[in-house]
Amino acid sequence: MTAVTAGVTSGGRLTQRRIALSEWTKLRSVRSTRWALAATLLLIIGIGIIACATFESRWPHLSASDRANFDPLSTSLGGVNLAQLSLGVLGVLVITAEYSTGMIRSTFSAVPKRLPALWGKALVFGAVAFGVSLPAIFIVFFAGQTILSGQHINIGISHPGVLRALVGATLFLTVMGLFGLGLGAIVRSTAGGIALLAAIVFVLPPILDLLPSSISNSIDPYLPSNAGRAVWTINPGAHTLAPWTGLAVFSGYAALSLAIAAALLNRRDT
Amino acid sequence: MIEVTKVTKRYGEKVAVSDLSFRVEPGVVTGFLGPNGSGKSTTMRLILGLDAPNSGRTVVNGKPYRDHVAPLHEVGALLEARSVHTGRSAYNHLLAMAQTHGIGRRRVDELIDLVGLSEVADKRAGRFSLGMGQRLGIASALLGDPHTVMLDEPVNGLDPEGIQWVRKLLRKLAGEGRTVFVSSHLMSEMALTAEHLIVIGRGRLIADMSVDAFVQQASKHSVHVRSPEAERLGELVAGPDVSVDPLEPSTVEIRGLSSEQVGTIAAQNGIVLYELTAQRASLEEAFMELTRDSLEFHTSNVDSKPKVALA
Numbered sequence: 001m002t003a004v005t006a007g008v009t010s011g012g013r014l015t016q017r018r019i020a021l022s023e024w025t026k027l028r029s030v031r032s033t034r035w036a037l038a039a040t041l042l043l044i045i046g047i048g049i050i051a052c053a054t055f056e057s058r059w060p061h062l063s064a065s066d067r068a069n070f071d072p073l074s075t076s077l078g079g080v081n082l083a084q085l086s087l088g089v090l091g092v093l094v095i096t097a098e099y100s101t102g103m104i105r106s107t108f109s110a111v112p113k114r115l116p117a118l119w120g121k122a123l124v125f126g127a128v129a130f131g132v133s134l135p136a137i138f139i140v141f142f143a144g145q146t147i148l149s150g151q152h153i154n155i156g157i158s159h160p161g162v163l164r165a166l167v168g169a170t171l172f173l174t175v176m177g178l179f180g181l182g183l184g185a186i187v188r189s190t191a192g193g194i195a196l197l198a199a200i201v202f203v204l205p206p207i208l209d210l211l212p213s214s215i216s217n218s219i220d221p222y223l224p225s226n227a228g229r230a231v232w233t234i235n236p237g238a239h240t241l242a243p244w245t246g247l248a249v250f251s252g253y254a255a256l257s258l259a260i261a262a263a264l265l266n267r268r269d270t
Numbered sequence: 271m272i273e274v275t276k277v278t279k280r281y282g283e284k285v286a287v288s289d290l291s292f293r294v295e296p297g298v299v300t301g302f303l304g305p306n307g308s309g310k311s312t313t314m315r316l317i318l319g320l321d322a323p324n325s326g327r328t329v330v331n332g333k334p335y336r337d338h339v340a341p342l343h344e345v346g347a348l349l350e351a352r353s354v355h356t357g358r359s360a361y362n363h364l365l366a367m368a369q370t371h372g373i374g375r376r377r378v379d380e381l382i383d384l385v386g387l388s389e390v391a392d393k394r395a396g397r398f399s400l401g402m403g404q405r406l407g408i409a410s411a412l413l414g415d416p417h418t419v420m421l422d423e424p425v426n427g428l429d430p431e432g433i434q435w436v437r438k439l440l441r442k443l444a445g446e447g448r449t450v451f452v453s454s455h456l457m458s459e460m461a462l463t464a465e466h467l468i469v470i471g472r473g474r475l476i477a478d479m480s481v482d483a484f485v486q487q488a489s490k491h492s493v494h495v496r497s498p499e500a501e502r503l504g505e506l507v508a509g510p511d512v513s514v515d516p517l518e519p520s521t522v523e524i525r526g527l528s529s530e531q532v533g534t535i536a537a538q539n540g541i542v543l544y545e546l547t548a549q550r551a552s553l554e555e556a557f558m559e560l561t562r563d564s565l566e567f568h569t570s571n572v573d574s575k576p577k578v579a580l581a
Contacts, residue, residue: 012371012414013340022369029362030355101396102352105320106363106410109347110370112319112336269321 019111019120027094027124036090037128040083040173041136047079048140052147059151071235072155073165076144077137080169080232084176084201084225087129091180092193094125099188105270114265118185122178122258129177133170141166161234164243168231171247175228175254176201182257186264201225221246224253271296271449272317272418277326279312279473286312287473290326294451294468296417299444301464301481302453305561309473310453311350314422318347331417331449342371342414348407348421356396360387360406363395368413381409400427408436418449425459437463457557461485471561485556492525493532496545503541507532523549 027033052075059067095118098104111117141157148154157163183200184193205223208216217239220226230236230246241249272294279287287309294300304310315321317328319336328334331344338344354363364378382391385405390398395406404427411419419440425433440463444450454460460467460481467484469477477484497503500522504514512526524532529548536543 012343012373014342014371018372019370022366025362025366025369026355026358029359029366030357032357097355097357101355101357102350103355103358105315105349105353106367108320109318109345109349110342110367112338112341267322270315 014111014116016116016119019116020123022110023117023120023124027128030097032093032097033090033128036086036093037132039086040090040132043083043086044077044079044133044136045140045143047082048076048144049147051075051078052144055153056147056150059153070153071233072145072148072153073141073162073234076141076148077165077169077232079140080137080173083133083136083173085198087133087173087177088180088197088201089194091125091129091177091182092184092197093190094121094181095184096188096190096193100190108270115262118258118262118265122181125181126174126178130170130174133173134167137166137169159234161243165232165234168243168247172228172232172250175247175251176225179224179250179254179257182254182259182261185261186257222249224250227253271331272420272451273329274313274317275327275329277313277316277323277328279309279316279321279323285473287316287323287470290470290473290475292468292475292478294418294449295466296449297444297447298465299440299450299452299463300466300468301460302451302468302470303457303460303557304453304455304470304476306455308455308471308561310455310470311422312473313470314347314349314420314451314453317420318345318349320349340371340414342367342373343416344414345418345420346411346414346416347419348404348411348424350422352403354395354403354406354410357394359392360395360398360409361391363406364409364413367410371414373413377413381412384412385409401429401432404428405432408439416448418451419443420451422453423455424452425454433459457554469557469560476560491528492523492549493527493529494521494523494545494547494549495532495536495543496521497536497541497543499541503532503536503539506539506541507535521545 052072055062055070055075062070098107107117108114111120145154145156155162157166180193180197183196184190187193187196201224205220205226208219208223211219221230221239221241227241227246228250230241231243231250233240240246274293275291277287277290278285290309290313302310302313312321316323317330317335319328319334331338335341335345358366361378361382364381365375368374368378382388385408387402387405387409390402395403398406404424408421408424411421421440424436428436440450440452444465452460452463464481467477467479467481468475469484494517495503498520500516500520504516504522504524507524507527508514509526512524515523515525517523529546533543533546536546
C-alpha cells in the first residue's frame with residue numbers, strides 16, 4: 001500500500017511460461033512420477049521384447065494360421081496396450097494428488113485464475129509423456145525387429161505405414177495421458193479418476209461387443225481406445241477408422257475431457 | 271488492504287458466512303477472532319478466491335485477488351496447514367510456488383533459513399510435524415514479499431519459541447506498512463499480537479474495533495459490595511442502567527456503576543461498607559461473553575449437572 005513496503009520485487013508477474021516451469025518442478029519432484037514413467041518404459045520395451053522373442057523361438061512350430069496372422073509391428077508394440085494405462089493413471093494423479101493432499105489450495109493461491117495451472121500441467125505432462133514414449137517405442141521396434149530377423153519375419157522402418165505407426169503410438173500414449181489428466185480434473189479423486197479411465201479403456205469395448213454386431217460395428221471404431229489404436233497399426237481390422245482420423249477422434253475425447261474440466265475448475269470451490 | 275463487502279457463503283443448507291463486511295487496514299496487525307467453526311477459514315478462502323461467495327465481494331489492494339497480475343506479491347497466505355503435496359520436499363514445494371512468479375532460488379533459500387527449516391528442507395513435507403508444516407506455510411506466504419499477509423491460525427502447533435517468533439514477525443511486517451490479517455480462536459493470543467480486532471461468530475460480524483476498545487466494551491464491569499445494609503444500598507443505586515444481584519446474605523453484585531460511584535453513594539447515605547471490589551472479566555471471559563450465543567458447539571457445564579446449552 002504505502003511506500004514503506006520494503007523490498008517488493010517488481011516485474012515478478014504470473015506468466016504461462018513460468019507456470020509451466022513450476023508444473024515441471026512439481027512433476028519431477030514426486031515419486032509417483034518416477035515410478036509411473038519407469039513402469040511405462042518397462043512395459044513398452046519389456047513386453048515388446050518378450051513377445052518378439054517368443055514368436056521368434058516358436059516360429060518353426062507355429063500353425064499356418066498363426067503365421068498368417070502374425071504382425072511383426074504390432075507384436076513389437078504389444079506393450080503399448082499396458083503403457084496406455086500407466087501413463088493414463090499418471091495423468092490422473094498429476095491433478096488428483098493435489099486435491100487429496102490439499103496442494104491444490106497452494107496452486108490456486110499462486111495461480112488464482114486456475115486455468116493457466118491446468119494448461120501448464122497439460123503442457124508439461126504431455127511433453128514428458130511424449131518424451132518418454134518416443135525413445136521407448138523406437139527402441140522396442142528396433143530391438144524387436146532385430147530379434148525377429150532371426151527367422152526373417154521382421155519388418156523394416158521404411159515399410160509403408162511403419163514410421164507413421166511408431167510416431168502414432170507415441171502420440172496415442174501422450175493423448176492417453178492427457179485424457180487421464182482431464183478425467184482426473186473432472187472427478188478430483190484418484191480412485192474415481194483411475195476407475196473412470198480403466199472403464200473407458202478396458203470395460204467399454206467388451207460391453208459394446210454384447211450388442212448386435214450391426215450396431216457395435218458402427219460404434220466400435222469411435223470408442224476412445226479403438227479410435228486411438230487406428231494410428232499405430234498397419235493391419236487395421238474391418239471396422240477401423242483411418243489412422244489420422246482415429247487419432248483425431250481420440251484427441252477429441254481428450255480435448256473434451258479437458259474442456260469439461262476447465263469449465264468445472266472455473267466454477268467450483270476448492 | 272482487504273475489503274470484504276456484504277459477503278454471504280452457503281455450503282448446501284449451511285450458512286458459513288452471513289452478510290459479512292469489514293476492512294483490514296495496512297500498518298497494524300488485525301486479529302480475526304472467532305470460535306472454531308465461526309467462518310474464519312471460509313472468509314479467508316473467499317478473500318483468496320478459492321471459494322466463490324453466493325453474494326457480496328472481496329477485494330485485496332483494490333482488486334479481486336484473481337485479477338492481480340502478480341498475486342503472490344499482493345497476498346501471501348497461510349491457509350490450513352494441509353496445503354502441500356505430502357510427497358514433495360519443502361524446498362521443491364517452495365521452489366514450485368516461487369517459479370510461478372519468476373521468484374529465484376535465492377529467495378527460496380532465504381525463506382527456508384528465516385523459518386528455520388534448513389535441516390529438513392529436503393525431507394518430504396508429509397513427514398513434517400504440525401509446527402514444521404506451519405513454518406513451511408509461513409515461508410510460502412512470504413515468498414512474494416507481499417503487501418498483504420493473511421495467516422490462518424499461524425501459531426497452531428508451534429512451540430513457545432515459535433509462537434514468540436511469529437508474534438515478532440507479524441509486528442515487524444505491520445511495522446513495514448503491510449496489511450497483516452491473522453486468525454485465531456484464542457483471545458489471549460490476539461491480545462498479545464494484534465492492535466485491531468475483527469470478531470465473528472456463526473459467520474456474522476460481532477465486533478470490529480481496537481483490542482483496547484474490545485476489552486473495555488466486552489468485559490462487563492461489576493462491583494462486589496459487602497455491607498450490613500447491602501439491601502438498602504441496592505435499592506439506592508438501582509436504576510434503568512444498573513442491575514443489582516444478591517450473591518449471598520449481605521453481599522451484592524452491582525453492574526453498571528463504577529466502584530467510585532458505588533462508594534460515593536454509600537458514603538452520602540451513611541452506609542457502612544465492609545468490602546468494595548471492582549470485578550474485571552479476563553480477556554478470555556470477555557471473548558466468551560461476546561461469542562456465547564454464536565458458538566457452533568456448546569460444551570456441557572462440567573461443574574454442575576449437564577445442561578443442554580450454556581446460552
